[in-house]
Amino acid sequence: EAGVAQSPRYKIIEKRQSVAFWCNPISGHATLYWYQQILGQGPKLLIQFQNNGVVDDSQLPKDRFSAERLKGVDSTLKIQPAKLEDSAVYLCASSLGGVRRMETQYFGPGTRLLVL
Amino acid sequence: DAKTTQPTSMDCAEGRAANLPCNHSTISGNEYVYWYRQIHSQGPQYIIHGLKNNETNEMASLIITEDRKSSTLILPHATLRDTAVYYCIPEGKYGNKLVFGAGTILRVKS
Numbered sequence: 297e298a299g300v301a302q303s304p305r306y307k308i309i310e311k312r313q314s315v316a317f318w319c320n321p322i323s324g325h326a327t328l329y330w331y332q333q334i335l336g337q338g339p340k341l342l343i344q345f346q347n348n349g350v351v352d353d354s355q356l357p358k359d360r361f362s363a364e365r366l367k368g369v370d371s372t373l374k375i376q377p378a379k380l381e382d383s384a385v386y387l388c389a390s391s392l393g394g395v396r397r398m399e400t401q402y403f404g405p406g407t408r409l410l411v412l
Numbered sequence: 413d414a415k416t417t418q419p420t421s422m423d424c425a426e427g428r429a430a431n432l433p434c435n436h437s438t439i440s441g442n443e444y445v446y447w448y449r450q451i452h453s454q455g456p457q458y459i460i461h462g463l464k465n466n467e468t469n470e471m472a473s474l475i476i477t478e479d480r481k482s483s484t485l486i487l488p489h490a491t492l493r494d495t496a497v498y499y500c501i502p503e504g505k506y507g508n509k510l511v512f513g514a515g516t517i518l519r520v521k522s
Binding site for chain 1: 444446453454455456457458461497499503504508509510511512513514515
């Protein structure tokens with residue numbers, strides 16, 4: 297079974313530029329998550345999708361971050377414009393489909409972003 | 413959500429059992445405890461979860477105290493590849509949402 301795919305693996309940009317990350321979840325997984333992991337900290341949930349609808353985006357900085365999952369499969373996370381403090385690893389995860397109870401999440405390798 | 417307390421770091425000799433404790437004294441009666449780990453430069457990986465009874469799978473064992481206020485993850489024969497950050501995550505009241513703390517850095521040494 298193929299795992300969660302993410303691209304690119306690394307990205308370096310200047311502040312105020314824009315950047316986009318792509319995620320393809322495990323086939324058949326209805327729920328998709330984006331996490332931000334700053335160096336030395338645990339991952340923090342940015343946004344959770346159930347199919348193509350948003351379940352939780354309470355910690356997404358909506359003035360600069362946006363995410364979509366138009367067809368309920370793959371997803372894109374965008375930052376525009378980027379700030380120095382956005383330097384982090386962006387992790388995508390997916391799970392079968394439960395929203396009400398916790399279930400196992402499968403993580404991709406992450407995209408490491410450096411903003412200069 | 414239930415709060416957790418884990419040691420910042422632990423060392424373990426290769427081939428020996430690694431016992432990683434977690435205190436989750438505010439967990440509710442029907443909330444599971446999940447354990448994940450994150451090897452350097454990789455995404456987190458699910459290990460095991462439990463509610464009341466002890467659990468075992470091919471990766472680890474999970475011992476949960478009778479009052480459910482703490483648990484211990486046991487890697488029976490630690491290898492160098494088990495060096496990672498281990499996260500204890502109680503199921504919260506907000507559905508399918510993982511809230512990561514700082515975790516425990518486990519260093520397995522030869």
